[in-house]
Amino acid sequence: MTNENLIHYIHSIADNSLILGQRLSELCGHGPTLETDIAMTNIALDLFGQTRSYFQYAAELSNEDLTEDDIAFLRKERDYKNVLLVEQPNTDFAYIIVRQYFFDVYHYLLLKQLENSKNVNLQNIAKKSLKEVAYHRRFSGDWLKRLGDGTEESHERVQKAINDLWVYTDELFHMNEDDKIVANAGFGVDNSSLKDEYYQIISDLIKQATLEVPEIQYFQKGGKKGIHTEHMGYILSEMQYMQLAYPNMKW
Amino acid sequence: MSNVEKNTSQNEKSKSLEDIFEAKIARDEKIEPKDWMPEKYRKTHIRQISQHAHSEIVGMLPEGNWISRAPSLRRKVALLAKVQDEAGHGLYLYSACETLGISREEMYEQLHSGKAKYSSIFNYPTLTWADMGAIGWLVDGAAIINQVPLCSTSFGPYARAMVRVCKEESFHQRQGYEIMMTLCNGTQEQKDMAQDALNRWWWPSLMMLGPTDDESIHTEQSMKWKLKRKTNDELRQQFIDQTVPQADILGLKIPDEDLKYNNDTGHYDFGKIDWDEFWQVVKGHGPCNKERLKARNEAWDNGAWVRDAAVAYAEKHTDDESIRKAI
Numbered sequence: 117m118t119n120e121n122l123i124h125y126i127h128s129i130a131d132n133s134l135i136l137g138q139r140l141s142e143l144c145g146h147g148p149t150l151e152t153d154i155a156m157t158n159i160a161l162d163l164f165g166q167t168r169s170y171f172q173y174a175a176e177l178s179n180e181d182l183t184e185d186d187i188a189f190l191r192k193e194r195d196y197k198n199v200l201l202v203e204q205p206n207t208d209f210a211y212i213i214v215r216q217y218f219f220d221v222y223h224y225l226l227l228k229q230l231e232n233s234k235n236v237n238l239q240n241i242a243k244k245s246l247k248e249v250a251y252h253r254r255f256s257g258d259w260l261k262r263l264g265d266g267t268e269e270s271h272e273r274v275q276k277a278i279n280d281l282w283v284y285t286d287e288l289f290h291m292n293e294d295d296k297i298v299a300n301a302g303f304g305v306d307n308s309s310l311k312d313e314y315y316q317i318i319s320d321l322i323k324q325a326t327l328e329v330p331e332i333q334y335f336q337k338g339g340k341k342g343i344h345t346e347h348m349g350y351i352l353s354e355m356q357y358m359q360l361a362y363p364n365m366k367w
Numbered sequence: 368m369s370n371v372e373k374n375t376s377q378n379e380k381s382k383s384l385e386d387i388f389e390a391k392i393a394r395d396e397k398i399e400p401k402d403w404m405p406e407k408y409r410k411t412h413i414r415q416i417s418q419h420a421h422s423e424i425v426g427m428l429p430e431g432n433w434i435s436r437a438p439s440l441r442r443k444v445a446l447l448a449k450v451q452d453e454a455g456h457g458l459y460l461y462s463a464c465e466t467l468g469i470s471r472e473e474m475y476e477q478l479h480s481g482k483a484k485y486s487s488i489f490n491y492p493t494l495t496w497a498d499m500g501a502i503g504w505l506v507d508g509a510a511i512i513n514q515v516p517l518c519s520t521s522f523g524p525y526a527r528a529m530v531r532v533c534k535e536e537s538f539h540q541r542q543g544y545e546i547m548m549t550l551c552n553g554t555q556e557q558k559d560m561a562q563d564a565l566n567r568w569w570w571p572s573l574m575m576l577g578p579t580d581d582e583s584i585h586t587e588q589s590m591k592w593k594l595k596r597k598t599n600d601e602l603r604q605q606f607i608d609q610t611v612p613q614a615d616i617l618g619l620k621i622p623d624e625d626l627k628y629n630n631d632t633g634h635y636d637f638g639k640i641d642w643d644e645f646w647q648v649v650k651g652h653g654p655c656n657k658e659r660l661k662a663r664n665e666a667w668d669n670g671a672w673v674r675d676a677a678v679a680y681a682e683k684h685t686d687d688e689s690i691r692k693a694i
Contacts, residue, residue, distance in 0.1 A: 148670025266676025358438035
């Protein structure tokens, strides 16, 4: 395993947090209640905090003179390795919650394994993040139940969101070359090992929420290889705006 | 007892209650929600506290406009946390106001319909990153000057909420000033951005402290109830005196040709404020009044099915203690 492999692995974990954090922060001030607004902002803050820990470590590992911001803001779209799920838009509160729950359960299982990484930095970040993600998962899971077993309208909306976002779940368990090398070295996690438990957990909750588990067998993929949906370019052009318009300045 | 006698006796009773109430305020004791209070006191407090809460919530929008474009991760996190604090302030204030017998839904309705006001400053647009610095420095700075006296106002729940709010606001102000400082120590382009932000936010910040004393209709009564400790003009002078030296440290120029230190008074003299602009914005014709109200209305309307679902779910699961607590 080279430093490059490890750096790419860290990027791919952190990019999920960064892009989902970016999506959630678009909602700040626009939530359905003040309480949910505050809660979703908290989740975004946690995700950005995690992103910073990962990128600071990746910057240390790099031979170049990099900062966390260079990594966050100055890569090209193809170099972001987040899964397609997290870049999906804030269509409505049902999509926001389903996207969150689908990601949170995966994130939780991933961090539980990453706690056992042979790399002490990743171990520490995972330990700290796990506490936060346990809360995220409870928040999104509770809301999924409320929406599923709430009113007829909420039931329909959340079922539609589940059906639409289901196609992005399989990619969570894909491994690119760097992931495989880092997992084999005992530093990273073998994502494919999380899959059965993941589908068990989310299917149970979907049923508990009086909803149906989709029977879709065709899935979307690409993010892990840097091939994103059309949404990604817009996310980046907004996120990178200042760094690109005013290069090489301190903020 | 005849009706006349009955009325007289009631008048006497409320007169003595009013005496007790006035005496409490004079002794600097707090009025609590269950205490007797004159109807006018209740109404005035509902108006002021709900306006204050609305200002926090609408105030999330201009700064929220830059979260997705913040120039660094550190700045993004700080800005997000700041806007979240404002949501928290809104929450304390709505809760304080609810103790006076109005529901949060009623207050929202007043905001959404345009009946209730909020601070006019939030009807100005945030056009560059430097606006995040200028708002923290100037707008939060003016807000602190307005709000510190409220920590010892007579209505208990409001005073206690303000203690927390002021602590956070003072942190926000330092954060804003630090953004300005970083820009002013940066490239020429960054300094220009900072100066431009100061040029646009200076006068609206002065207006934020309210109309001049002779135009302010609520001042006298509010001073009596300790809702106000200083007049608008006194607060404005305090703000100017405090801010001019801060601008000097930044190397920025306050956009007022008449601004000059007056050795006799020990204060800065300043130019004429464009009150026509102020009243125009108050009346709903500022640059962003429509956008701000539209954003709040949309968030509320789009959230209706979510709130309905939460209530419906709670009603179906009344046996579940954790759910009742969560909603």
